Amino acid sequence: MNARRKPRLIVVGNGMAPGRALEQLFERAPDSYEVTIFNAEPRVNYDRIMLSPVLSGEKTFEEIVIHGDGWYADHGVTLYKGCRVTHIDRQARMVATEGGIAESYDKLLIATGSLPIIIPVPGHNLAGVLTYRDLDDVQAMLLMAQSRGNAVVIGGGLLGLEAAAGLRERGMQVTVLHLMPTLMERQLDPAAGHLLKQAVEARGIRVITEANTKAILGDKQVRAVALADGTEIPADLVVMAVGIRPNAVLAKDAGLEVKRGIVVGADMRTSDPDIFAVGECAEAHGQVFGLVAPLYDMANVVAAQLAGDAAAQFQPTATATKLKVTGINLFSAGDFADGKDREEIVLRDAARGIYKRLVLKDNRIVGTVLYGDTSDGAWFFDLLKRDTDVADMRETLIFGPRYAGGAQADPTAAVAALPDDAEICGCNGVCKGKITAAIDAQGLKSLDDVRARTKASASCGSCTGLVEQLLRIKLGDAYNPATVQPMCGCTGLGHDDVRRLIVAQQLKSIPELMQALEWKTSGGCAKCRPALNYYLLATWPGEYKDDSQSRYINERVHANIQKDGTYSVVPRMWGGVTSAKELRAIADVVDRFNIPTVKVTGGQRIDMLGVKKDDLPAVWAELNAAGLVSGHAYGKALRTVKTCVGSEWCRFGTQDSTGLGIKIEKFMWGSWTPAKVKMAVSGCPRNCAEATCKDVGVICVESGYDILFAGAAGLDIKGTETLGHVDNEPEVIEVIAALVQLYREQGRYLERIYKWAKRVGLDTIRQQVMADRERRAALYERFVYSQTFSQHDPWAERAKGHDAHEFAPLRDLSRLEAAE
Amino acid sequence: MSWIDVGAIEDVPPRGARVVRTPQGCVAVFRTAADEIFALEDRCPHKDGPLSQGIVHGSSVTCPLHNWVIDLATGQAQGADEGQVRTIALKVEAGRILLDLALLAARRAAA
Numbered sequence: 001m002n003a004r005r006k007p008r009l010i011v012v013g014n015g016m017a018p019g020r021a022l023e024q025l026f027e028r029a030p031d032s033y034e035v036t037i038f039n040a041e042p043r044v045n046y047d048r049i050m051l052s053p054v055l056s057g058e059k060t061f062e063e064i065v066i067h068g069d070g071w072y073a074d075h076g077v078t079l080y081k082g083c084r085v086t087h088i089d090r091q092a093r094m095v096a097t098e099g100g101i102a103e104s105y106d107k108l109l110i111a112t113g114s115l116p117i118i119i120p121v122p123g124h125n126l127a128g129v130l131t132y133r134d135l136d137d138v139q140a141m142l143l144m145a146q147s148r149g150n151a152v153v154i155g156g157g158l159l160g161l162e163a164a165a166g167l168r169e170r171g172m173q174v175t176v177l178h179l180m181p182t183l184m185e186r187q188l189d190p191a192a193g194h195l196l197k198q199a200v201e202a203r204g205i206r207v208i209t210e211a212n213t214k215a216i217l218g219d220k221q222v223r224a225v226a227l228a229d230g231t232e233i234p235a236d237l238v239v240m241a242v243g244i245r246p247n248a249v250l251a252k253d254a255g256l257e258v259k260r261g262i263v264v265g266a267d268m269r270t271s272d273p274d275i276f277a278v279g280e281c282a283e284a285h286g287q288v289f290g291l292v293a294p295l296y297d298m299a300n301v302v303a304a305q306l307a308g309d310a311a312a313q314f315q316p317t318a319t320a321t322k323l324k325v326t327g328i329n330l331f332s333a334g335d336f337a338d339g340k341d342r343e344e345i346v347l348r349d350a351a352r353g354i355y356k357r358l359v360l361k362d363n364r365i366v367g368t369v370l371y372g373d374t375s376d377g378a379w380f381f382d383l384l385k386r387d388t389d390v391a392d393m394r395e396t397l398i399f400g401p402r403y404a405g406g407a408q409a410d411p412t413a414a415v416a417a418l419p420d421d422a423e424i425c426g427c428n429g430v431c432k433g434k435i436t437a438a439i440d441a442q443g444l445k446s447l448d449d450v451r452a453r454t455k456a457s458a459s460c461g462s463c464t465g466l467v468e469q470l471l472r473i474k475l476g477d478a479y480n481p482a483t484v485q486p487m488c489g490c491t492g493l494g495h496d497d498v499r500r501l502i503v504a505q506q507l508k509s510i511p512e513l514m515q516a517l518e519w520k521t522s523g524g525c526a527k528c529r530p531a532l533n534y535y536l537l538a539t540w541p542g543e544y545k546d547d548s549q550s551r552y553i554n555e556r557v558h559a560n561i562q563k564d565g566t567y568s569v570v571p572r573m574w575g576g577v578t579s580a581k582e583l584r585a586i587a588d589v590v591d592r593f594n595i596p597t598v599k600v601t602g603g604q605r606i607d608m609l610g611v612k613k614d615d616l617p618a619v620w621a622e623l624n625a626a627g628l629v630s631g632h633a634y635g636k637a638l639r640t641v642k643t644c645v646g647s648e649w650c651r652f653g654t655q656d657s658t659g660l661g662i663k664i665e666k667f668m669w670g671s672w673t674p675a676k677v678k679m680a681v682s683g684c685p686r687n688c689a690e691a692t693c694k695d696v697g698v699i700c701v702e703s704g705y706d707i708l709f710a711g712a713a714g715l716d717i718k719g720t721e722t723l724g725h726v727d728n729e730p731e732v733i734e735v736i737a738a739l740v741q742l743y744r745e746q747g748r749y750l751e752r753i754y755k756w757a758k759r760v761g762l763d764t765i766r767q768q769v770m771a772d773r774e775r776r777a778a779l780y781e782r783f784v785y786s787q788t789f790s791q792h793d794p795w796a797e798r799a800k801g802h803d804a805h806e807f808a809p810l811r812d813l814s815r816l817e818a819a820e
Numbered sequence: 821m822s823w824i825d826v827g828a829i830e831d832v833p834p835r836g837a838r839v840v841r842t843p844q845g846c847v848a849v850f851r852t853a854a855d856e857i858f859a860l861e862d863r864c865p866h867k868d869g870p871l872s873q874g875i876v877h878g879s880s881v882t883c884p885l886h887n888w889v890i891d892l893a894t895g896q897a898q899g900a901d902e903g904q905v906r907t908i909a910l911k912v913e914a915g916r917i918l919l920d921l922a923l924l925a926a927r928r929a930a931a
Contacts, residue, residue: 521878522853522854522878523852523853523876523878525877526877526882526887526889529877530875549833549834549876551875552875553873561873561884563867563885565868565869565870565873805831805832805838809839809840809841809846810826810827810831810838810839810840811826811827811840811841812841813824813841813843813921814842814843
């Protein structure tokens with residue numbers, strides 16, 4: 001054996017705790033181990049606490065990833081995804097997996113986490129009965145939620161309520177069954193539990209307490225849940241969220257000491273000193289843990305021990321809980337059971353839905369429950385953890401730090417008053433001093449900076465407000481909290497948030513959206529309204545009724561407004577090809593309506609400028625008669641498909657570029673997009689159609705078609721990027737339609753394809769449109785479906801009288817001499 | 821005052837506008853989402869853009885040419901822009917919109 005080789009560390013499991021342990025290890029002792037991770041889940045390490053926002057649609061999976069693939073590569077970690085370890089051979093110091101992989105270790109870290117508890121009632125293994133533990137569970141729930149059917153969540157604890165809220169957001173009828181008399185009885189006292197029940201019910205979720213599940217009914221698929229009292233509740237989906245138990249099977253089989261979990265000492269070593277255990281599978285000081293803060297503390301000890309610090313010890317401390325259901329504020333910490341030696345301070349404000357309770361023992365806070373207003377949670381929790389004597393401030397304690405020992409009126413002052421060692425981020429154990437020092441020393445400017453450098457507020461995010469206040473204290477006016485650029489002054493939400501919430505909350509009209517997302521203005525503004533109209537149209541094809549009053553004038557009257565208030569009219573010339581008949585019709589229209597200017601556009605068509613608004617319907621009627629339709633030269637839509645003459649005429653042409661351009665244009669016209677889309681097809685690499693600076697371009701070659709995208713030749717000038725090569729015309733059309741559909745679904749309003757591509761990354765687009773055939777086919781189908789509602793010539797409709805009020809004055813008094 | 825009936829409220833789309841042509845130029849008649857009616861000269865103080873073609877939001881309109889935002893009640897340009905559009909007196913009676921065009925004529929004569 002090579003004496004200089006690095007010791008091998010094998011990690012079984014890839015959740016948050018081992019992720020943190022490795023992160024700390026790499027910081028303390030870089031390059032000291034050769035690390036291999038076996039992850040039974042087929043993915044990287046993600047923030048499991050944030051699964052509920054993914055379920056409700058407020059976040060995407062990508063946003064909750066902690067370590068992307070690059071992180072593993074950067075640290076030389078071998079990560080086996082979807083690879084379950086089945087056996088540990090302690091004699092040979094080997095682990096073996098399901099797939100037959102065997103690896104040897106010098107140190108082993110077991111982080112097998114926990115398993116959801118399944119109540120063994122009849123029917124618990126029917127299809128449609130799920131647990132709530134990992135991303136696979138969330139995806140299965142989302143799939144079921146599409147039915148908009150009935151869901152029953154068994155368990156009214158933290159996870160159960162988050163699952164119920166998420167499923168409700170997704171449009172299901174949800175019933176929560178809870179065995180105990182009040183919800184979340186482990187974290188809440190009965191009074192707060194009652195307030196919580198009301199708030200949950202106000203969201204349209206039915207709550208049945210003291211509900212004893214007797215059986216789950218159904219044939220193969222779940223149909224209903226039966227309670228002990230005989231009640232039957234219809235269910236297409238049952239989620240069991242009644243708790244977790246440590247997953248210690250692997251350790252037990254290996255002969256390690258296991259009680260409830262894998263028994264570890266304060267040094268996090270199991271009964272075998274070369275084997276550590278961390279996370280929910282570990283039992284330390286006779287306790288098992290499920291909240292992230294102690295698990296991260298464990299991880300830090302593991303890292304220290306692995307790095308050679310034999311003195312590092314894990315000491316459990318009090319933990320705090322927050323419910324992550326948007327709109328329900330709940331905080332609890334410590335022990336709040338009644339007791340002879342205990343006193344309590346309670347504040348109730350029923351009208352505002354506020355309930356605060358502090359449990360005191362010997363003038364020290366031992367427990368706190370906050371409902372409705374949780375902003376003082378960090379302060380109470382800090383007093384609790386420090387075991388601070390609160391006798392002096394007892395009179396005003398319940399009102400929070402603003403009144404304690406003086407009259408500090410604003411919340412920033414309260415945060416400023418916290419000592420440097422006050423813990424701000426409970427999940428990651430980051431204290432105030434560490435954050436402020438990092439802001440000073442590293443010149444941090446934004447919340448994202450602080451998250452990246454200190455981890456504060458990077459897990460559950462509930463301390464985000466405190467971190468922002470620290471930034472404000474340190475940077476003053478230089479701190480700009482808008483890490484997400486809001487859409488406009490009418491909202492604090494960014495474009496992506498709005499798009500996601502439209503889907504998550506099933507928002508289907510502008511007034512409904514403004515109500516649900518708490519728009520600050522009564523009717524939006526000229527910036528947000530067209531964007532919202534587009535997002536709703538693109539999200540709900542065939543369902544959403546286009547709001548023409550939220551469209552810019554050009555799209556409302558299907559012509560381009562000019563500086564003098566007249567309009568320009570550009571008919572479609574498919575692929576830039578026209579005919580004597582079309583040209584004659586254009587000439588006639590120009591004569592009849594005295595159109596002052598006729599110009600050839602950059603997109604191979606003809607522009608008639610200076611048309612009076614009143615004349616537009618008549619102009620269109622005449623153009624229609626010759627077969628000319630709207631060119632959408634005014635729209636955030638497909639503009640032109642420019643072509644060269646290709647193999648039909650050109651001695652260099654390799655394919656029928658003109659014919660292909662016409663096919664693409666006929667397939668794609670009428671589709672609304674975030675911003676204009678210009679395309680071109682060139683018949684050979686000489687590229688006479690200038691396809692390499694278009695939003696989408698095709699260059700024909702002997703072997704087929706090179707598809708290009710993300711070019712620009714306007715404000716910015718930028719050559720296209722390669723999307724891929726395909727062999728035949730139908731595939732060209734499928735790829736381009738899929739690309740445009742992806743852009744329609746992800747693009748921000750007025751964001752051209754090249755900017756969208758830069759933002760989301762060229763590779764992710766290539767992956768979804770070229771590599772992933774299923775994804776491509778699904779995108780293509782959604783595009784085709786949406787086209788069934790959009791391919792109507794708007795000129796023909798208006799020539800027939802649609803929206804007539806747009807084109808005629810309310811009253812013409814111009815020939816009336818100032819009367820009476 | 822000389823009130824002239826120019827049409828019914830329903831003839832103007834909510835969150836929209838219609839034009840009344842007069843010998844002194846066009847008047848834009850606006851209807852807000854709350855069914856308030858306003859009349860202004862149809863010329864943005866910036867570059868004469870036709871305000872009647874703009875997007876109506878709250879009780880403001882955004883000019884279609886360069887996005888100036890004009891308060892419909894006062895005619896004042898909002899935000900950093902400075903300028904004012906002439907407002908035209910109107911009244912609504914039995915669902916009909918009546919404009920005082922004499923005022924417009926007088927103001928223009930004075931201008």
